[in-house]
Every structure is written in C-alpha cells, then in structure tokens.
Amino acid sequence: MFLELSNITKHFGEGESRVEVLRGIDMSVEKGEICVMLGPSGSGKSTLLNIIGGIDNSDTGYIAINGEKTADMNEKQLTRYRRKHLGYIFQQYNLIPNLNIKENVEVGAYLSDSPLDVDDLLKTLGLYEHRHKLPNQLSGGQQQRTAIGRAIVKNPDILLCDEPTGALDYNTSKEILKLIAEVNEKYGNTVIMVTHNDAIKNMADRVVKLRDGMIRKNYINESKTAAADLEW
Amino acid sequence: MRNPLLKRIPRELRSEFGKQLAIFLFFVLVISAASGFFVADDSLIKAYDESFEKYNIEDGNFELNEQADAALLSDIEEAGGIKAYKNFYKQEETEGFESKLRIYAERSEIDRVCLMEGELPAADNEIAVDRLYANNHDLKQGSTIELADTTLTVSGIVALSDYSALFENPTDLMFDNDKFGVGIMTQAGFDALRDNHIHYIYSWKYNESPDDNAEAKDMSEELIKVIAARAQLTGFIPEYTNQAIIFTGNDMTGDESSMVAFLYITIVILAFVFSITTDSTITQEAGVIGTLRASGYSRGELLRHYLIVPMITLVLAAIIGNVLGYTLLQSFFAKTYYGSYSLPTYNVLFNASAFVMTTVIPFAIMLVINVVTLMSKLRLSPLRFIRHDLSRRRKKKAFRLNTKLPIMVRFRLRIIFQNLPNYITLIVGSFLANAILLFGMVFEPMLNNYQDMVKDNMLAQNIYILKADAESSSSSAEKGSMFSLTSKEEGYAEEDIPIYGIKQDSDYVRFDHGAKDVTVSSAYREKYKLSEGDTITLYQKYGDRKYELRVGGFYEYPAALAIFADLDKIEEMFPDEQKSTVILSDSKLTDIDDKLIAATISESDLTKTSRQLIRSMNGLMRIFLAFGIVMFILVIYLLAKIIIEKNAQSISMTKILGYTNREINGLYIHSTTFVALGSIIFTIPLSSFVIGKVIEIVFRSYPGYFEYSVSPLTLIEAGLIGAGAYALTALLLTRKVKKIHLADALKNVE
Numbered sequence: 015m016f017l018e019l020s021n022i023t024k025h026f027g028e029g030e031s032r033v034e035v036l037r038g039i040d041m042s043v044e045k046g047e048i049c050v051m052l053g054p055s056g057s058g059k060s061t062l063l064n065i066i067g068g069i070d071n072s073d074t075g076y077i078a079i080n081g082e083k084t085a086d087m088n089e090k091q092l093t094r095y096r097r098k099h100l101g102y103i104f105q106q107y108n109l110i111p112n113l114n115i116k117e118n119v120e121v122g123a124y125l126s127d128s129p130l131d132v133d134d135l136l137k138t139l140g141l142y143e144h145r146h147k148l149p150n151q152l153s154g155g156q157q158q159r160t161a162i163g164r165a166i167v168k169n170p171d172i173l174l175c176d177e178p179t180g181a182l183d184y185n186t187s188k189e190i191l192k193l194i195a196e197v198n199e200k201y202g203n204t205v206i207m208v209t210h211n212d213a214i215k216n217m218a219d220r221v222v223k224l225r226d227g228m229i230r231k232n233y234i235n236e237s238k239t240a241a242a243d244l245e246w
Numbered sequence: 247m248r249n250p251l252l253k254r255i256p257r258e259l260r261s262e263f264g265k266q267l268a269i270f271l272f273f274v275l276v277i278s279a280a281s282g283f284f285v286a287d288d289s290l291i292k293a294y295d296e297s298f299e300k301y302n303i304e305d306g307n308f309e310l311n312e313q314a315d316a317a318l319l320s321d322i323e324e325a326g327g328i329k330a331y332k333n334f335y336k337q338e339e340t341e342g343f344e345s346k347l348r349i350y351a352e353r354s355e356i357d358r359v360c361l362m363e364g365e366l367p368a369a370d371n372e373i374a375v376d377r378l379y380a381n382n383h384d385l386k387q388g389s390t391i392e393l394a395d396t397t398l399t400v401s402g403i404v405a406l407s408d409y410s411a412l413f414e415n416p417t418d419l420m421f422d423n424d425k426f427g428v429g430i431m432t433q434a435g436f437d438a439l440r441d442n443h444i445h446y447i448y449s450w451k452y453n454e455s456p457d458d459n460a461e462a463k464d465m466s467e468e469l470i471k472v473i474a475a476r477a478q479l480t481g482f483i484p485e486y487t488n489q490a491i492i493f494t495g496n497d498m499t500g501d502e503s504s505m506v507a508f509l510y511i512t513i514v515i516l517a518f519v520f521s522i523t524t525d526s527t528i529t530q531e532a533g534v535i536g537t538l539r540a541s542g543y544s545r546g547e548l549l550r551h552y553l554i555v556p557m558i559t560l561v562l563a564a565i566i567g568n569v570l571g572y573t574l575l576q577s578f579f580a581k582t583y584y585g586s587y588s589l590p591t592y593n594v595l596f597n598a599s600a601f602v603m604t605t606v607i608p609f610a611i612m613l614v615i616n617v618v619t620l621m622s623k624l625r626l627s628p629l630r631f632i633r634h635d636l637s638r639r640r641k642k643k644a645f646r647l648n649t650k651l652p653i654m655v656r657f658r659l660r661i662i663f664q665n666l667p668n669y670i671t672l673i674v675g676s677f678l679a680n681a682i683l684l685f686g687m688v689f690e691p692m693l694n695n696y697q698d699m700v701k702d703n704m705l706a707q708n709i710y711i712l713k714a715d716a717e718s719s720s721s722s723a724e725k726g727s728m729f730s731l732t733s734k735e736e737g738y739a740e741e742d743i744p745i746y747g748i749k750q751d752s753d754y755v756r757f758d759h760g761a762k763d764v765t766v767s768s769a770y771r772e773k774y775k776l777s778e779g780d781t782i783t784l785y786q787k788y789g790d791r792k793y794e795l796r797v798g799g800f801y802e803y804p805a806a807l808a809i810f811a812d813l814d815k816i817e818e819m820f821p822d823e824q825k826s827t828v829i830l831s832d833s834k835l836t837d838i839d840d841k842l843i844a845a846t847i848s849e850s851d852l853t854k855t856s857r858q859l860i861r862s863m864n865g866l867m868r869i870f871l872a873f874g875i876v877m878f879i880l881v882i883y884l885l886a887k888i889i890i891e892k893n894a895q896s897i898s899m900t901k902i903l904g905y906t907n908r909e910i911n912g913l914y915i916h917s918t919t920f921v922a923l924g925s926i927i928f929t930i931p932l933s934s935f936v937i938g939k940v941i942e943i944v945f946r947s948y949p950g951y952f953e954y955s956v957s958p959l960t961l962i963e964a965g966l967i968g969a970g971a972y973a974l975t976a977l978l979l980t981r982k983v984k985k986i987h988l989a990d991a992l993k994n995v996e
Contacts, residue, residue, distance in 0.1 A: 069540050069628040090544070097542025104632065108537035112257040113250065120250035125542045129247075165541065 016045035016204060017066070017172065021075035024061055024227075035061050036072070037227040043220060045171075048198055048205040050218035057224040059208045060176055066206060067100055067174050068092045079171065097125050101165030101173045101203070105180035107157040109149040109164075115156075116145035119163040126168030130201070138200070139163045139193065155186030159193060166197050173197070175207040179214075184246075191217060191241040213246035251551050258555055265523075265884065269516065270559050272880055275873070276516075277567025277604045280509040282575020284502065284600035289576070290583055291498050293592035294410065301358040301407035301590075303491060304449035305456075306466060307333060308473055309481030313446050318477060326472040327465075328450040331356040336436070337443045341392040343383050344850065346414065348428045349373065350406070351436035356449045357408040359430055360590040363387065364402025370435035372401040376588050378412065379427025394840075395440055404430065405588040408449075410494040412588065416483045418950065420855035421493060423586070442840045447481070459486045474788045482788060487740065489949075494587045500944075506603060508682075512877070513608040515675050519884050520556040520612065521619035522668055526888040528552065528623050529636055535624075536631030545624050552620055553613070560612050564605040571604070586862040654913065661893070661917040668885045669921045675881030676925040676968075681933035683874025684964050688937070688956045689867045693856040695955060700805040700852050703768075705746075706754045706830035709847040715827045716842045722833045724753055726813055727825040731784035731793060733807075735774060741949030743770070743784060745809045746828065747816035754830045755801060759812040762819070763798025767808040769951035771800050782809075791822055805852040807951055855952060875971050883975045886918040890982050897986045907984055915979050919972070926968040930961055 022039040035058045043049045051059045064070035076085040109118050123129035136142040139159045179187035198205050215221045216239040223231040337348045364387035380403050389400045409428045411421040456462035466484035647656045727747035734740050748755045757765040780797045938954040
C-alpha cells in the first residue's frame with residue numbers, strides 16, 4: 015500500500031455552525047495510480063486533498079505514505095514531507111509573476127536533490143520556446159502547464175491536483191489532462207486529482223466519489239480512457 | 247543549485263525602482279549624516295580630551311580681590327594640597343568694533359595655548375587672539391586692535407585650552423564668540439596694559455588629581471574653605487563647573503546622544519514602512535506563497551527571501567553612507583563645531599562605535615522589525631495563503647456604519663478601517679517628520695522673539711556692578727546693591743542667582759516692597775515652575791549658610807534668573823553676604839571711574855544666548871527643515887501607495903462600474919488626504935508641545951533660562967508646508983490611480 019488513509023475526520027466551526035466535512039475516510043492508493051476524486055461542492059474532496067498534502071490537519075485518523083504517518087510529524091517534518099513527496103497543482107496557477115517560465119519551474123527543481131532536467135521537461139510540456147517569457151505573456155493553459163512543470167520537476171511521489179482544469183476551456187482542459195496522464199506514465203508519479211467534472215473519472219485508475227464527507231464509491235476503473243478521448 | 251527565487255531580487259528592485267531609490271537615498275542621507283557626525287564628533291572629543299593633558303588644563307581657578315603675596319600663596323598651596331599658578335587677566339572693550347577682549351599673559355605652565363596660525367606674540371604690542379573671535383571680526387596676522395589706551399597688532403591665531411567655548415562668565419547659559427574674545431600677550435606687554443580691569447586669577451592643579459567629578463566636588467568644597475579662611479575670595483570656579491572648559495565636551499557628547507536618538511527613530515520608522523511594504527507584498531503574493539509552502543518551501547526560506555530586499559537596501563545605503571560620512575560629511579560637521587568652539591587641531595580617527603551605531607544597530611533594528619512582521623504573517627498555514635485568508639484575527643461580523651451616512655462617506659470610512667495599520671504608521675511617521683520639520687522652523691523666530699522679549703524687558707539699558715561704592719551725577723542713574731547665592735535644586739544645574747536690592751520708588755524695577763518676601767524674575771518662575779508662596783532654598787556661594795526665601799511675587803524679566811528684594815531690607819535679610827553696589831541706568835555713565843567698575847551688563851550681554859544660538863544652529867536648522875519635508879513625503883507616499891496597490895482590483899472594478907478617476911480619487915486618495923491632513927493638524931501642536939518639553943528638560947541641566955515659545959503663525963506655516971508636501975504626494979498617487987487598468991479586476995490575484 016503506497017498511500018493509506020485511515021478514519022480521517024474533519025469538522026469546521028463550533029456549536030450550531032459546526033459542519034462535519036469528513037466523516038471517517040478510509041481508502042488507499044497504489045503507487046503510480048491516477049486517482050480521481052469526484053463529488054459535489056461541499057463534499058469534502060478539497061479538504062481531503064489538503065489533508066493528504068499536509069497543509070491541513072484531520073481531527074482523527076492518519077495518513078501514511080510508505081508507512082510514514084503525517085499525523086506524527088511536526089511543522090518541520092511536514093515541510094520536509096511535502097518537499098520530498100508532493101507536488102501541488104491548483105486551479106489558480108499561482109506562478110511567480112516576475113520570474114520567467116523556466117525560472118518558475120526551477121523554483122520547484124530547487125526543492126529536490128535529484129530534479130528532472132528542466133529543459134527536457136519544458137520540451138515535454140511544450141513550453142520550451144516560451145521559457146523566457148513571463149507568466150502574464152502566456153495563455154491560461156500555458157500557465158497551468160508551467161504550474162504542472164513546477165510541481166513535477168522535483169519528481170514527487172504524489173502529484174496533488176485541485177481542480178487543475180477548473181479555470182480552463184474545454185480544449186485546454188483536455189490538453190492539461192493529457193499532459194497529467196503523460197507525466198504519470200513517464201515518471202510514474204501517483205496522481206490524486208480532485209474535480210467536479212464527472213467525465214474525468216474515465217482517465218483514472220481509481221475513482222473515489224464523495225458526498226457529505228463520506229466515500230460513496232471507491233472502485234478501480236477497468237475501462238480506462240485516454241485523456242485525449244475524454245468528452246463532456 | 248542556487249535558489250531561483252533569488253532571481254526575483256534584481257527584478258523587484260528594478261520594478262519598484264523609484265520607491266527603492268527613494269528609500270535607499272533616504273537611508274544614505276540619514277546614515278551618512280550620522281556617520282559623518284559620529285566620526286567628526288568622536289575625533290574632536292578625543293582631541294578635546296587629550297588637550298587636558300597636552301595643554302595642562304587647570305583643575306580650577308579662584309579670584310582674589312587683590313594680588314596674593316608669596317607667603318599667602320604658599321600657605322594656600324600647602325593647606326589646600328594644590329599648586330597655584332598666577333593667571334591674571336585684564337579685560338577691555340575694543341574700539342572700532344563692539345567686543346570685550348580678555349587678555350592673559352603668556353602661559354608656559356598652565357592652560358597652555360595651541361598656536362593655529364601665525365606666531366605667538368614676541369613684541370610688547372603684539373597679541374595672539376582666539377580663532378573664532380578673529381574670524382568674527384576679520385582679524386588676521388598684522389591686523390590691529392584698538393583698546394582704550396593702546397593699539398595691539400595681531401601676531402597669530404590661537405586656541406586657549408581653557409576657553410574651548412568662549413564664555414565670558416562661567417555661569418552663563420551660552421558662550422559668545424562674537425562679542426567676547428580672549429588673547430595672550432608677552433608678560434611685559436601684559437604688564438604694560440592699564441590695570442583698570444585686572445582680575446587676580448590663580449589657576450590651580452591638585453597635587454593628587456581627583457578620580458572623578460564627585461571627588462573633585464568634595465576636594466573643591468574643602469579648598470574653598472581653605473582659601474576663604476585666608477583671603478577675600480571674589481571668585482571660585484572648579485574645572486568641572488567651568489563652562490568655558492566643559493561646555494564643549496558636554497555639548498559634543500549631548501549632540502551625539504541626540505544624533506543617536508534621531509538616527510534610530512528614523513530607522514525604526516523606515517523599518518516599519520518597509521515591514522508594511524513587505525506585508526503588502528505578501529498579501530499580494532499569498533497564492534504563490536501558499537503554493538510554495540505546499541510544495542515544500544520552508545517558512546525560513548520564504549522569510550529569508552522577503553528579507554533580502556530591505557536588508558540589501560540598508561546594507562548598500564550603510565556602505566555608501568559610511569563612505570560619504572567619512573569623506574564629505576565629517577569635515578562638514580567638524581567645520582560646524584569649529585564654527586562654534588575654539589578647539590585644537592584634530593585627526594580623523596576610524597571609529598568602530600560609529601560603524602556599530604550607523605550600520606550594525608540599524609541593521610539589527612531593521613532585521614528585528616522585519617522578521618517579527620514577516621514571522622507573524624508567515625506563521626499562517628499554507629492553506630490560508632492559498633485561500634488568501636491572511637487576517638490574523640478570526641473574522642467577526644463586519645462592523646456596522648450608520649446607514650444615514652452617504653455611501654461615499656461609508657466607503658471612505660471602510661477604506662480607512664481596512665488600512666488602519668498603514669494609517670497608524672502614517673500618523674506616527676507624520677508626527678516624527680513634523681517634529682523634525684518644526685524643530686527646523688521654530689528655532690530662528692523663537693530666538694528672535696526671545697531676543698525682542700529680552701530687549702523689551704531689560705532692568706535698565708546699562709547695569710554697572712561696582713567694586714566699591716561710587717556716585718554718578720546722571721539723572722538716570724539709580725543705585726542698588728547686588729550679590730549672588732547658589733541654587734542647588736535637585737535635577738537642575740547648580741547655578742548662581744543674582745539678588746538685587748532695589749529701592750522703593752525705583753524707576754527701573756517696580757514690585758511690591760511691603761512684604762519680607764522676595765520677588766522673582768519671570769525666567770526663574772518658568773524654569774523652576776514657581777508660584778506665589780513657594781519657598782526657594784539658596785546657598786551661600788563660599789560658605790555654609792542656607793537661605794529659605796518665600797516667593798512674594800514675580801517681576802517680568804525673561805532674560806535671566808534673578809531675585810529682587812527691598813534695598814533697605816536686604817542687609818537685614820542677608821547680613822552675612824558681601825554686597826556690591828549696582829547702578830541701573832538707561833544712559834551710558836561716563837563719570838564713574840573705570841577702575842571701580844567690576845562688570846557691566848548691557849543689551850548685548852543679555853541677548854548673547856540667542857545671538858550665539860542663531861549663529862551656531864541656523865545652518866543645521868535648515869537641514870532639519872529639509873529633512874523633515876523629505877521624511878514627510880516619503881512616509882506618506884510609501885504608505886499611501888500601498889493602500890492604492892492593495893485596492894488595485896477594487897479600483898479597477900469601480901472603473902468598470904463607470905466611476906470616473908475623479909470619483910475614485912475621491913474614495914481612495916481623499917481617505918488618505920483626510921488622515922494625512924488630520925495627522926498634520928493633530929501632530930503639529932503635539933510636536934510643538936513635545937519639543938517644548940524636551941527643551942525644558944534639557945535646559946534644566948544648564949544654568950540660566952531659555953523660554954520655548956512658538957507663535958501660532960509658525961505652527962500654521964509648518965502645517966502649510968506639510969500640506970504642500972502632501973499635495974505633491976497626492977499628485978503622485980493620482981497618477982498611480984490613473985494607471986490602474988480596467989482589466990486588472992479580471993486578473994488572477996497574484
């Protein structure tokens with residue numbers, strides 16, 4: 015078991031305004047899997063992703079990567095955990111505006127002892143010719159590709175994607191999903207992707223459906239579709 | 247791999263070039279001024295301190311009413327444990343230009359002189375004069391000075407080691423290098439001068455030097471008893487109370503403390519401005535920071551990253567500031583001191599403490615303030631950065647504003663409350679800038695006003711203090727008496743208080759002669775905060791008697807601390823005191839034998855404090871004025887700019903909604919205008935009050951009194967300068983608002 019989640023609960027607010035966001039999540043993900051988490055707004059999928067990413071805490075339960083439990087970690091160890099194991103992609107690209115594309119990717123590479131070759135990666139991402147441009151000179155899709163580059167350049171064990179296509183149009187979204195699948199195939203990272211786009215489940219190895227803070231479905235997708243062939 | 251975030255640094259510096267340059271130049275200005283000052287000050291203090299040994303400066307001097315014979319002198323030396331040196335002077339008024347010249351015979355053993363230009367006098371009609379006195383009267387080698395019955399030729403320019411500050415009287419509030427000077431002649435030349443105003447001064451050195459001022463005080467108190475028991479003392483000045491010797495050292499040391507305070511206050515304000523700027527950058531870059539933290543960047547890495555720009559700016563400014571300080575500005579400050587004091591020559595010394603004070607400590611202040619600000623912000627979780635939720639307090643309900651207020655007023659109020667930390671720093675910065683500005687502005691009018699007040703309230707145009715009783719046939723002459731007691735109030739300088747005996751129907755000083763109480767000058771009242779009925783304790787100058795005097799009323803005399811009592815009762819009130827005859831007269835008296843006049847007090851004596859302060863400080867005050875304006879503009883601009891930047895999206899959105907630039911300025915700039923102008927109105931009187939209090943406290947450690955008064959007109963002028971400076975700032979802000987594009991509202995918040 016590569017990633018293991020056991021009895022994860024989380025609530026927000028107190029008293030009358032207390033909301034149980036996660037109500038005992040148990041699941042596991044194998045190394046190299048693409049796991050897509052689906053669910054309506056408020057189902058707890060982003061909160062779960064943040065807990066896996068070590069940027070939010072659960073009330074109970076634990077998360078373990080290769081047997082290493084995050085709940086036992088202090089602030090420094092959590093930072094090291096994120097640095098070593100995780101790559102993050104958000105709906106907002108959050109690129110550094112006054113660094114060019116290559117430098118933005120290097121910001122990720124700096125965190126790793128054995129990063130991927132930045133130029134090779136830029137070529138894979140189709141950004142090599144734009145590498146000297148600033149983020150605001152690129153389209154949304156290109157900016158998101160840069161964000162993906164920044165996340166995967168350190169060759170993380172797990173790539174966490176929070177609505178990575180949420181701000182993109184149909185074609186660009188497909189391009190990004192294709193890229194994530196390629197990266198997964200090429201580098202063997204485990205991908206955990208949160209989305210409310212139901213069609214994306216078809217490219218996943220594992221599909222987890224959440225509602226009201228509970229897993230309603232958790233299954234292996236036997237009929238995986240190539241990202242390029244997704245339709246919605 | 248080098249941290250790629252470092253590549254942002256030059257770009258950040260370039261993209262905010264104007265702002266960074268302004269801050270950098272301001273730092274350079276402050277640090278170079280401080281560095282130059284500290285280097286000059288410390289080098290001069292060292293030269294000054296060394297002069298005590300090099301020129302064998304006295305441990306004190308006493309004056310006798312007549313020349314002591316050898317037996318008396320040796321008796322005093324033996325009983326007092328001292329070596330006494332004859333150090334007589336003769337003081338004459340110059341003709342051709344108004345001044346009093348105090349002439350000593352050549353000195354080889356005590357209080358030796360430093361020759362700065364020309365030659366020491368060789369012929370009997372030659373004199374070497376003090377450098378400042380020479381400069382102020384355009385005297386050079388070969389110039390002549392006319393005295394009452396002789397003409398002297400200047401052979402050289404000197405500094406007398408016991409007159410580093412040209413105090414005519416050691417208890418004066420301020421020296422006077424314009425109307426008072428000192429010089430030396432050969433012994434034969436000195437002897438040939440008339441003896442009308444000879445003073446039998448003996449300087450002494452202890453056989454065993456005291457370790458500190460406390461011991462020197464004890465020793466001098468013993469010595470005074472020894473001398474008073476053997477001769478008639480007319481003066482006794484231990485070195486540690488002799489303003490002519492110690493004032494320069496005290497002033498230079500005091501100036502250093504003021505400069506340290508000034509430097510650190512400015513650095514603290516700038517550090518806060520920087521931390522607010524950085525805080526605003528962090529808010530703008532919250533998403534990026536959240537992502538970097540989520541990706542594994544540690545808090546420490548980001549902290550160091552955001553510290554680089556302010557620290558680099560400070561370090562570069564410190565390097566350049568120190569270079570400028572050591573080269574250009576130290577000579578400027580040294581010249582300023584040489585313009586006020588008769589100091590010996592000096593060498594520029596590398597000053598480790600100046601480096602610590604101008605570089606290490608400001609670096610530490612900047613570091614601490616910025617680290618604290620950044621840490622408190624970066625302590626937030628990555629998630630909160632990603633969500634742009636950076637408020638440290640949990641959001642409560644939005645506070646309510648009265649809906650009867652027009653929406654634009656409420657909008658402005660919301661902007662003010664949203665930016666409260668910026669506005670608070672703006673108010674504090676504005677207060678300090680105004681204090682500096684006001685300090686630069688009030689000085690000259692205040693001194694002129696003081697001078698006028700002194701002139702309008704003189705006891706008489708001329709006061710003659712006589713060695714022995716004499717009569718004048720002039721109808722304006724009015725006889726009285728005078729002696730001095732010493733005030734030793736805790737927290738104040740020890741000082742001599744003249745007590746005048748005034749006749750009942752005086753034409754010059756009118757007060758109630760009925761009671762046995764004394765009448766006190768207004769200067770005395772103000773300095774010691776006296777009220778009618780209070781008791782003043784004064785001490786005999788050369789004895790043990792103590793007098794408790796009840797304040798019966800006040801007499802408007804702002805020029806000096808003085809007490810007035812009825813002439814007929816004064817003998818009965820102070821039977822043990824040796825009194826001098828005083829003649830008050832509005833006209834100059836010509837029928838009194840010059841030999842009988844011990845001293846005269848005229849308008850120029852009473853106004854010398856203000857004259858000297860104007861001469862010494864005026865240049866410096868202009869620098870303060872300019873500095874205050876620059877600081878005011880800088881602080882307001884930087885903070886107001888942050889407010890505009892922080893609200894760039896909202897401004898863009900209001901543009902999309904159809905608001906004109908004018909209306910947007912009305913919202914975002916007028917809020918700042920309201921706070922800036924409000925802070926000017928509020929902080930100018932506050933600054934004036936604080937300056938007044940500081941002056942009052944500072945002057946407690948000096949003898950005499952100097953009234954701080956500022957006309958409302960000066961305060962209004964300061965306000966208008968502040969408003970003008972703000973208008974310039976507002977113009978720059980208006981341009982900034984104009985530059986915000988409509989599309990900004992649609993962009994990602996980065």
